[in-house]
Amino acid sequence: MRVHLMSFPNELRKIQQLARDVERAGFDGITLTEAGRTAYLSVAAAALATERLEFATGIAVAFPRSPTITAGTAWELQETSRGRFRLGLGTQVRAHVTRRYGADFDPPGPRMRDYILALRALFRAFQGEAPLDHHGPFYELTLLPPMWSPGPIDFPAPPIDIAAVGPYMLKLAGELCDGVHVHPMHSRRYLTEILEPRLAEGAARANRGLDDIARLIPVLTIVGNDEGEREASRAFCRQQVAVYGSTPNYALQFDLLGFEGTTAKIRERQKAGDFTGMVEVVSDDILQHFTVEARWDDLADALIERYRGHASRLILYTAGMDYGRDPATLDRWGEVARAVSKAAP
Incomplete structure (x- = not known):
């Protein structure tokens, strides 16, 4: 590679x-x-x-x-x-x-x-x-x-x-x-x-x-070599998945893994201007598949x-x-x- x-x-x-x-x-x-x-x-x-x-x-x-x-x-x-x-x-x-x-x-x-x-x-x-x-x-x-x-x-x-x-x-x-x-x-x-x-x-x-x-x-x-370092990295990745996951074309990524409806949940919070809520939709169970x-x-x-x-x-x-x-x-x-x-x- x-x-x-x-x-x-x-x-x-x-x-x-x-x-x-x-x-x-x-x-x-x-x-x-x-x-x-x-x-x-x-x-x-x-x-x-x-x-x-x-x-x-x-x-x-x-x-x-x-x-x-x-x-x-x-x-x-x-x-x-x-x-x-x-x-x-x-x-x-x-x-x-x-x-x-x-x-x-x-x-x-x-x-x-x-x-x-x-x-x-x-x-x-x-x-x-x-x-x-x-x-x-x-x-x-x-x-x-x-x-x-x-x-x-x-x-x-x-x-x-x-x-x-x-x-x-x-x-x-x-x-x-x-x-x-x-x-x-x-x-x-x-x-x-x-x-x-x-x-x-x-x-x-x-x-x-x-x-x-x-x-x-x-x-x-x-x-990261400690949890604090990894948590900062994790927060960034969670934000990225939330932003990308708000696009309907990418809903298949969640659906394939059994997380149907995730994009709809993210978009609902996005329309409400709730960025924190968008990120919270991306659970650790979801995040591990994309990182x-x-x-x-x-x-x-x-x-x-x-x-x-x-x-x-x-x-x-x-x-x-x-x-x-x-x-x-x-x-x-x-x-x-x-x-x-x-x-x-």
């Missing part, structure tokens, strides 16, 4: 310092999120500050940007990073795409399929392998004069990964993509009973197997035990948050990253 730190949006100079620190600590790479800031700019800043680290957007929002804009940006990032970039895309949810970005969303599954095929066509055209000639239900791309093409690069086209939770997107990732971004709120049962079978089903359509699809998995960790808990010396072994054979790339979600509070914590996280990467290649 490759091991990444998950980085959250920040000022670009701080992203560069983070990247240098993460490279020094021995991580394999950084996965950069997109919230209030642009993930692509963060990748560019980090790539220019490092020599070895891998980079992935985890994820960049697809639909508000045309495939041509996304493809051109990814192409330049692959060139700038000297082949160290993976393009991670997601649909986001309808409200954000339509009301925050003012873009079209529906139908998200077929639209994403067309988007991926358009990206592949653009990459071929940039490299000079074929004229641009994509005809899809949502995107029609046939014009690429030489002066408007970024031109060939000396590296492979960026791998394309998509975020997927439900069956359609999982099968799409298996069929058309290089990898899948798994949601941070996932259980072992979800990986084995839903994600992997659906990925394999999609991969079979393209005469591929499950192992041909990279699985990029962020993990929520509860770590890995251990002492520092045992964390690498716990991660390997849970994710060996399931993750191609493990993304340490909590490490990025800890770095934001205290950069000195990165050395500890680096020890974990190196141990996991070495023991579970």
Whole structure:
């Protein structure tokens, strides 16, 4: 398993310092999120500050940007990073795409399929392998004069990964993509009973197997050598599960484990403005399914035990948050990253 730190949006100079620190600590790479800031700019800043680290957007929002804009940006990032970039895309949810970005969303599954095929066509055209000639239900791309093409690069086209939770997107990732971004709120049962079978089903359509699809998995960790340290970590993870669990699309994560109605309970408190109540819905019984808990010396072994054979790339979600509070914590996280990467290649 490759091991990444998950980085959250920040000022670009701080992203560069983070990247240098993460490279020094021995991580394999950084996965950069997109919230209030642009993930692509963060990748560019980090790539220019490092020599070895891998980079992935985890994820960049697809639909508000045309495939041509996304493809051109990814192409330049692959060139700038000297082949160290993976393009991670997601649909986001309808409200954000339509009301925050003012873009079209529906139908998200077929639209994403067309988007991926358009990206592949653009990459071929940039490299000079074929004229641009994509005809899809949502995107029609046939014009690429030489002066408007970024031109060939000396590296492979960026791998394309998509975020997927439900069956359609999982099968799409298996069929058309290089990898899948798994949601941070996932259980072992979800990986084995839903994600992997659906990925394999999609991969079979393209005469591929499950192992041909990279699985990029962020993990929520509860770590500490005493109960006080672990409780602070536990509180953060409980909040994250409550926030993620308020989204109807993720209700299946609770339902699969026998906690039917959990999303409805969280949303009821959310509508009442009761954030404390939202968090209280996430009991310890629920939380244990979505987290890995251990002492520092045992964390690498716990991660390997849970994710060996399931993750191609493990993304340490909590490490990025800890770095934001205290950069000195990165050395500890680096020890974990190196141990996991070495023991579970």
